[in-house]
Amino acid sequence: MTQMPTNLKALAPDMGALPSLDQGRPDCGDFGLKIHRDGTWSYYGSPIGRKPLVKLFASVLRKEGDGYWLVTPVERGRIEVEDAPFTAIACERQGENLLFTTNLDELVTAGKDHPIRIEVDPETAEPRPYVMVRAGLEALIVRSVFYDLVAWAEERNGLLGISSGGVFFPLGPCEA
Incomplete structure (x- = not known):
């Protein structure tokens, strides 16, 4: 046995x-x-x-x-x-934090471990925003969510950006 x-x-x-x-x-x-x-x-x-x-x-x-x-x-x-493995399809403010929802229902709070970064498309000069989801895997932030981030943004030292998790994430230069 x-x-x-x-x-x-x-x-x-x-x-x-x-x-x-x-x-x-x-x-x-x-x-x-x-x-x-x-x-x-x-x-x-x-x-x-x-x-x-x-x-x-x-x-x-x-x-x-x-x-x-x-x-x-x-x-x-x-x-x-093609681009990023996930898309960030929604974002809400929870106090001082930004909580993203991905297309696969993962929840991500932007901060030190889940930074937001902006890449500029070299052909169109349009911003391509991303948030880190996990272990090197990012979500492309969809346009409507990016517009929300811009609406919530503040100016610091000539940059337009947004804070979450105690980190300031630049979204781009302030336009005159």
């Missing part, structure tokens, strides 16, 4: 922690998944309409220097991301 191991954690990894890429998982190549600029996911060109499935994929999403990967306990595969 086989005995059950006393340490069940030895059999099952901690599902709350993302697996590391360097633990010898076989590289399965391209998974055929793509995250579009608007936050929709597709599989070989067909949109994935089941949000719980997308949330499951997103839970094992990692960004490494050479791109984006889905990393499971037994394998890993590359996926394509």
Whole structure:
């Protein structure tokens, strides 16, 4: 008769922690998944309409220097991301903090660990704002939410910006 191991954690990894890429998982190549600029996911060109499935994929999403990967306990595969893997679709002020909601229902409070950054598109000169969601994965802040941030912004030292979590995030220069 086989005995059950006393340490069940030895059999099952901690599902709350993302697996590391360097633990010898076989590289399965391209998974055929793509995250579009608007936050929709597709599989070989067909949109994935089941949000719980997308949330499951997103839970094992990692960004490494050479791109984006889905990393499971037994394998890993590359996926394509057009811009950022998430979109910030809503933001509300809670006292001195900004609470963002992503397209996958994750809540992120902007601050030291979840900074807001602005990139300027070199072709159009339009701002592309982002907020860090987790472990190197950002959300593109949608235009309507960015307009809210600008409406709440204040001027400091010639910069228009917004504070959250005790950090001032510049949104851009003040126009004369």
